[in-house]
Amino acid sequence: MNAITSAPAAQTVHVPLGERAYDILIGPGLIARAGAEIASRLKGRKAAIITDENVAPLYLDALVASLDAAGIASAAVVLPAGEKTKSFEHLMTACDKVLEARVERNGCVIALGGGVIGDLSGFAAGIVRRGVRFVQVPTSLLAQVDSSVGGKTGINSRHGKNLIGVFHQPDLVLADTDVLNSLSEREFRAGYAEVAKYGLIDKPDFFAWLEANWKAVFTGGAARIEAIATSCQAKADVVVADERENGQRALLNLGHTFGHALEAATAYDSRRLVHGEGVSIGMVLAHEFSARMNLASPDDARRVERHLQAVGLPTRMAEIPGELPPAEVLMDAIAQDKKVKGGKLTFILTRGIGQSFVADDVPASEVISFLREKHP
Amino acid sequence: MNAITSAPAAQTVHVPLGERAYDILIGPGLIARAGAEIASRLKGRKAAIITDENVAPLYLDALVASLDAAGIASAAVVLPAGEKTKSFEHLMTACDKVLEARVERNGCVIALGGGVIGDLSGFAAGIVRRGVRFVQVPTSLLAQVDSSVGGKTGINSRHGKNLIGVFHQPDLVLADTDVLNSLSEREFRAGYAEVAKYGLIDKPDFFAWLEANWKAVFTGGAARIEAIATSCQAKADVVVADERENGQRALLNLGHTFGHALEAATAYDSRRLVHGEGVSIGMVLAHEFSARMNLASPDDARRVERHLQAVGLPTRMAEIPGELPPAEVLMDAIAQDKKVKGGKLTFILTRGIGQSFVADDVPASEVISFLREKHP
Ligand SMILES: NC(=O)c1ccc[n+]([C@@H]2O[C@H](COP(=O)([O-])OP(=O)(O)OC[C@H]3O[C@@H](n4cnc5c(N)ncnc54)[C@H](O)[C@@H]3O)[C@@H](O)[C@H]2O)c1
Ligand SMILES: NC(=O)c1ccc[n+]([C@@H]2O[C@H](COP(=O)([O-])OP(=O)(O)OC[C@H]3O[C@@H](n4cnc5c(N)ncnc54)[C@H](O)[C@@H]3O)[C@@H](O)[C@H]2O)c1
Ligand SMILES: [Zn+2]
Ligand SMILES: [Zn+2]
Numbered sequence: 001m002n003a004i005t006s007a008p009a010a011q012t013v014h015v016p017l018g019e020r021a022y023d024i025l026i027g028p029g030l031i032a033r034a035g036a037e038i039a040s041r042l043k044g045r046k047a048a049i050i051t052d053e054n055v056a057p058l059y060l061d062a063l064v065a066s067l068d069a070a071g072i073a074s075a076a077v078v079l080p081a082g083e084k085t086k087s088f089e090h091l092m093t094a095c096d097k098v099l100e101a102r103v104e105r106n107g108c109v110i111a112l113g114g115g116v117i118g119d120l121s122g123f124a125a126g127i128v129r130r131g132v133r134f135v136q137v138p139t140s141l142l143a144q145v146d147s148s149v150g151g152k153t154g155i156n157s158r159h160g161k162n163l164i165g166v167f168h169q170p171d172l173v174l175a176d177t178d179v180l181n182s183l184s185e186r187e188f189r190a191g192y193a194e195v196a197k198y199g200l201i202d203k204p205d206f207f208a209w210l211e212a213n214w215k216a217v218f219t220g221g222a223a224r225i226e227a228i229a230t231s232c233q234a235k236a237d238v239v240v241a242d243e244r245e246n247g248q249r250a251l252l253n254l255g256h257t258f259g260h261a262l263e264a265a266t267a268y269d270s271r272r273l274v275h276g277e278g279v280s281i282g283m284v285l286a287h288e289f290s291a292r293m294n295l296a297s298p299d300d301a302r303r304v305e306r307h308l309q310a311v312g313l314p315t316r317m318a319e320i321p322g323e324l325p326p327a328e329v330l331m332d333a334i335a336q337d338k339k340v341k342g343g344k345l346t347f348i349l350t351r352g353i354g355q356s357f358v359a360d361d362v363p364a365s366e367v368i369s370f371l372r373e374k375h376p
Numbered sequence: 377m378n379a380i381t382s383a384p385a386a387q388t389v390h391v392p393l394g395e396r397a398y399d400i401l402i403g404p405g406l407i408a409r410a411g412a413e414i415a416s417r418l419k420g421r422k423a424a425i426i427t428d429e430n431v432a433p434l435y436l437d438a439l440v441a442s443l444d445a446a447g448i449a450s451a452a453v454v455l456p457a458g459e460k461t462k463s464f465e466h467l468m469t470a471c472d473k474v475l476e477a478r479v480e481r482n483g484c485v486i487a488l489g490g491g492v493i494g495d496l497s498g499f500a501a502g503i504v505r506r507g508v509r510f511v512q513v514p515t516s517l518l519a520q521v522d523s524s525v526g527g528k529t530g531i532n533s534r535h536g537k538n539l540i541g542v543f544h545q546p547d548l549v550l551a552d553t554d555v556l557n558s559l560s561e562r563e564f565r566a567g568y569a570e571v572a573k574y575g576l577i578d579k580p581d582f583f584a585w586l587e588a589n590w591k592a593v594f595t596g597g598a599a600r601i602e603a604i605a606t607s608c609q610a611k612a613d614v615v616v617a618d619e620r621e622n623g624q625r626a627l628l629n630l631g632h633t634f635g636h637a638l639e640a641a642t643a644y645d646s647r648r649l650v651h652g653e654g655v656s657i658g659m660v661l662a663h664e665f666s667a668r669m670n671l672a673s674p675d676d677a678r679r680v681e682r683h684l685q686a687v688g689l690p691t692r693m694a695e696i697p698g699e700l701p702p703a704e705v706l707m708d709a710i711a712q713d714k715k716v717k718g719g720k721l722t723f724i725l726t727r728g729i730g731q732s733f734v735a736d737d738v739p740a741s742e743v744i745s746f747l748r749e750k751h752p
Contacts, residue, residue, distance in 0.1 A: 092464045099535040127503075127540050130530065130620075154506065159475040164503050166542060244506075 008222040011229040015236040020169045026229045030176035031062050035070030042133050044107030048098040049076040050121040051112040055139050075101035086155040094124040108133035114140035115147035122153030126168030136173040141191025144175040145231035150239040177224050190276025198234035201251050204354030211307050254348040254356050255283030261333035265325050280313035289370050290349045300352045317375050327371035384598040387605040391612045396545040402605045406552035407438050411446030418509050420483035424474040425452040426497040427488040431515050451477035462531040470500040484509035490516035491523035498529030502544030512549040517567025520551040521607035526615040553600050566652025574610035577627050580730030587683050630724040630732050631659030637709040641701050656689035665746050666725045676728045693751050703747035
């Protein structure tokens, strides 16, 4: 909490979306500065903070104090932590709180938490009074590098994850890199899988930099800020090219087709697998599958695996605790996720590190025999 | 249900909102043509119909048959009729049905009903998969001339009406003028108040035409189509000028400030007052208040009242069955609705028939003494 005189400087990533343009600030001590940053950008002086039971005891008081100091009155609602919070029931609670706090169209909703809180709060901000301002204060690494940027918000349905929501861009993202110190090692690593993903999509130099500097990213300081800012910039570039997800935003799903199938196969039980771990295994599988299709060198797959292993992420299906269903069941999950057209699947494949592309003619038969090989 | 050879021709009002542009078709027999009209405009061949218990027995089979004939598979959900249906609970039911029907982003939600069903269905269409296509088949006069046009969707909260929703424009509006024959006389009249409103806002010739032709509008046929088309065009013009309701869309609230206060004062009990009746009384009050402020001639107020009385609408607070709270309580409701700034209110006033304007400096003290006079 003490300002260190040699604290590394914050970085800013600008997301140029016309009248929906906004800044992402990345650096230490941003929660303490939140009030001032918000007051200088938004007219309203009323805010509703939405957070969860893990994050509230750690950071809510500091955020409220910072808002107070800037003349912004706030009310907070503390929801249970975890994926189940992305439900209609909690959405209703959140909307109710925003209205109770008398937030008008120029007032704001502030999400203080990981991706769960960010997705739910952004949805609430998008629908109360048909849209109020929205500020993200992402506190997990995954939220800082992925979910807080891009405007996709939503909740889950019994028909699937994230099926109900709106596009509602934030007006400001404050990624306080200090708060990541209280995140569990496992959650930090899971978020790191998404950081590595940006290198693997189209930034081979960034991937090489991560191989050399990942320890410093885990420790904190300038390298962490650098890694998060590069990730936010990468995500922002894709979002600007395809705000409403009609085309190339699909590249962000590298590793996610296999990953989602593994999440489904483990019934979203976070004791067995969290999202980033599924993505880690999925990215290795995507590289191996690309090699098998003679698109990329097997050396690249090995290099990806080596790095993810080094940081402590799982890279093999066999590392998932408990039994996995047979390859055919995993294949069903993939087919459900993707829509099979005439036996062909859309998949993110690669020609090598940093050379991913959208392939829309992947034979389902190749995928199933690959899965059988990997998971006999 | 039989096609009459001399059936009056349908009219089309185009709403030019760029990539969100759409047509409103107004005429007889449109439910029978719905499948063909939708199929020629939208790519998807899956639809979820949302309707209510009053409308379903009358028109659901015909709509489904028409979709079937056009190769569009549909599933329907029948919700309770009435304002209470605009809730989170029913929104969840509706979203669930849309997902169950496997409606993708190019498939559509079809609202078959009055404004309640339209507002709820449009909201569901706006959030399932972050937006699927939306077709309005409005069956009440109010829905045909007002709520189905403009893209405002939403539900109620315990903090107030319509406080939660999205802007989501329809892709097509099919206003079948035949279905209004099964509407109760009272609901038809209530919708008619909104028709008259468009004349009073800025179409004095239309108001004069209504004075001469209202009986034909109530009977059906070409005059009804003409009145609905003129109303849709009027609403479309305002929406195009101000899609997200930042300014001049406020003119549509002529008569609504007083009207809403009366609705609140009668606890939204439709046995005592329905929305259009409140608007009818409110429009007379707005004209009388404008005369009192020396903005308009008292003759205009009398002329407005005479016409609304002729069609059978209430025009005086005393006509509302049961006790009304004192003027001070009505004033509180107005102040809550409007935001009072330094004792001044924003109000839609008029300089005469068809000459309404937004006044943002109406002294609250004048309103209260006017109300005391009218409701001693
Ligand atoms: N909107 C998007 O574009 C997008 C993109 C990717 C993921 N997501 C969504 O994000 C969600 C996953 O996000 P997540 O991994 O942040 O999950 P999460 O929000 O559940 O956070 C993970 C855990 O860490 C805790 N936590 C968060 N910050 C902490 C901190 N600083 N200190 C201590 N504990 C902390 C949380 O309470 C929670 O228990 C999923 O629902 C996913 O669908 C959305
Ligand atoms: N979105 C907007 O811009 C907008 C504008 C104005 C009003 N509204 C909303 O519209 C709603 C009021 O609309 P409404 O007056 O249509 O109410 P409604 O939907 O409740 O319909 C009125 C009654 O008529 C019945 N009905 C409808 N069509 C019928 C038919 N053809 N035959 C027999 N019965 C029929 C309904 O079942 C209901 O009982 C309110 O919730 C209001 O907030 C929205
Ligand atoms: Zn991910
Ligand atoms: Zn109205």
